[in-house]
Amino acid sequence: MSANLIGGEWRGSASGRVRDRHNPADTRQLVATAPDSTAADVDAAVSAVADGHVEWSRTSPQRRAEVLDTAAALLERDQEKLAAELVAEEGKTLAEATMEVRRTPANLRFYAGEALRATGSTYPSESGLVYTARSAVGVVAAITPWNFPLNIPSRKLGPALACGNGVVYKPSEVTPLLATRLVEALLEAGVPAGALALVHGGAEVGAALARDRRVAAVTFTGSTAAGNSIHGAVGASRRCQLEMGGKNPVVVLPDADLDRAAAIVVRGAFGLSGQACTGTSRVIAADTVHDELLARVVRRAEALRLGEGLADGVEMGPLATAQQLAKTAEYVRIGLAEGAVLRTGGQAPDGARYEHGHFFLPTVFSEVAAGSRLAREEIFGPVLAFLRAGSFDEAVRLANDSDYGLSAAVVTPDLGAALDFADRVRAGLVKVNQPTTGMAMNAPFGGLKESSTQTFKEQAGETMSRFYTVEKTVYVAS
Ligand code: NAD
Numbered sequence: 001m002s003a004n005l006i007g008g009e010w011r012g013s014a015s016g017r018v019r020d021r022h023n024p025a026d027t028r029q030l031v032a033t034a035p036d037s038t039a040a041d042v043d044a045a046v047s048a049v050a051d052g053h054v055e056w057s058r059t060s061p062q063r064r065a066e067v068l069d070t071a072a073a074l075l076e077r078d079q080e081k082l083a084a085e086l087v088a089e090e091g092k093t094l095a096e097a098t099m100e101v102r103r104t105p106a107n108l109r110f111y112a113g114e115a116l117r118a119t120g121s122t123y124p125s126e127s128g129l130v131y132t133a134r135s136a137v138g139v140v141a142a143i144t145p146w147n148f149p150l151n152i153p154s155r156k157l158g159p160a161l162a163c164g165n166g167v168v169y170k171p172s173e174v175t176p177l178l179a180t181r182l183v184e185a186l187l188e189a190g191v192p193a194g195a196l197a198l199v200h201g202g203a204e205v206g207a208a209l210a211r212d213r214r215v216a217a218v219t220f221t222g223s224t225a226a227g228n229s230i231h232g233a234v235g236a237s238r239r240c241q242l243e244m245g246g247k248n249p250v251v252v253l254p255d256a257d258l259d260r261a262a263a264i265v266v267r268g269a270f271g272l273s274g275q276a277c278t279g280t281s282r283v284i285a286a287d288t289v290h291d292e293l294l295a296r297v298v299r300r301a302e303a304l305r306l307g308e309g310l311a312d313g314v315e316m317g318p319l320a321t322a323q324q325l326a327k328t329a330e331y332v333r334i335g336l337a338e339g340a341v342l343r344t345g346g347q348a349p350d351g352a353r354y355e356h357g358h359f360f361l362p363t364v365f366s367e368v369a370a371g372s373r374l375a376r377e378e379i380f381g382p383v384l385a386f387l388r389a390g391s392f393d394e395a396v397r398l399a400n401d402s403d404y405g406l407s408a409a410v411v412t413p414d415l416g417a418a419l420d421f422a423d424r425v426r427a428g429l430v431k432v433n434q435p436t437t438g439m440a441m442n443a444p445f446g447g448l449k450e451s452s453t454q455t456f457k458e459q460a461g462e463t464m465s466r467f468y469t470v471e472k473t474v475y476v477a478s
Pocket of ligand 1: 145148203204207221222223224225244246380447
């Protein structure tokens with residue numbers, strides 16, 4: 001049983017309500033039960049952190065860094081257990097879960113250093129000393145999705161705590177167990193009870209947090225619809241960082257090595273069962289290579305081994321929830337109704353081992369019209385849409401023909417064309433001869449257009465820790 005953490009006390013929701021979480025590979029298996037909290041629990045959590053985090057803000061930066069380092073060591077100690085729990089709760093394969101379980105402590109170590117990097121500047125002045133100083137923002141709300149239930153929160157809680165903030169953490173209702181594990185490690189490492197609260201529950205909890213004026217900054221990762229609603233509630237005078245949806249293209253140019261291109265597409269499209277924000281959902285193939293590339297992608301997609309993430313040789317797990325499964329199946333119906341051609345997949349796999357899970361075959365459509373819903377809307381499942389481009393200019397135009405702008409890739413040996421693409425594509429991440437998914441932990445992350453608020457990058461870079469600090473300009477006369 002997972003619980004809320006408020007004022008250092010593990011407790012249920014004031015409403016007494018709970019939600020069960022079952023293994024998406026076998027829904028007969030209960031993985032976690034967590035409070036289904038309400039606005040009253042949010043109120044208690046924000047009160048506790050508003051009062052309680054001051055001690056943490058005043059803790060020396062060295063000590064804050066040490067605490068995050070210790071939390072990283074605790075997560076590393078429990079790596080195998082955490083990976084197995086991540087498979088059971090979210091549905092990843094063991095290889096995918098292991099990558100996340102390794103990345104999370106590395107993130108915390110990276111952000112530990114931020115405590116010591118909150119520097120300011122001095123300004124030449126005729127009237128004494130003028131300098132800027134940075135300090136904690138105050139209470140930060142972190143609202144996160146289920147697809148990286150350790151990694152994404154660590155990218156928010158890590159820098160927030162390093163900079164001396166208090167955090168109210170609202171994880172996805174889909175992954176309460178892993179959320180609890182991260183909080184347990186931070187507490188055991190020495191984050192004071194007053195500096196961190198955990199409130200489980202659904203959209204109601206996130207919305208109440210965003211509305212609460214005592215929350216100085218909201219950092220959110222999730223869908224564009226939820227992000228827009230949060231943005232409205234936060235208003236103009238408080239900080240808001242939103243990383244949202246995507247509809248990420250891979251452009252394959254006529255000179256591409258097609259085996260390499262097919263591998264890049266399949267990894268980006270079907271890794272995490274298509275449930276990565278940076279996942280590939282569109283392939284824009286040069287006319288001359290379109291048919292051959294499509295054939296190779298279909299062959300690779302059909303060879304992927306589906307199954308429960310801990311089973312030997314499994315390369316693609318289930319979808320995380322029944323809603324994800326239903327949404328994916330709905331987009332297959334939409335694609336067919338729009339006249340796209342289904343090349344493979346389009347349904348759940350047959351067989352007893354899939355009977356109790358949310359499995360769906362890797363699905364590829366071709367002849368997808370640029371203006372169609374299949375080409376434009378985020379599906380967040382293993383559904384790939386092929387489009388044709390008659391020229392480089394048309395490929396760039398199609399890549400940019402989207403409300404989203406998160407990640408985009410180009411496959412070509414021509415460095416000039418690749419750099420031209422990087423220059424012209426409207427996406428926050430551009431990959432050359434790499435999948436749209438996957439990124440360095442020490443590089444700035446964030447989308448453009450409706451994929452992000454765009455004001456502060458996440459993960460790394462100059463603006464990452466700026467989000468978690470306020471800056472004052474101080475004038476001193478002797
Ligand atoms: P979601 O938007 O449904 O939920 C995300 C979080 O917000 C959850 O904790 C949820 O309870 C909460 N929430 C939902 N509606 C809310 C509201 N109206 N007010 C306040 N909080 C609310 O997203 P999800 O299904 O958990 O995750 C999938 C989505 O996340 C996809 O759109 C995906 O692209 C996106 N995502 C983006 C990134 C990125 O970095 N850009 C990374 C991972 C996932």
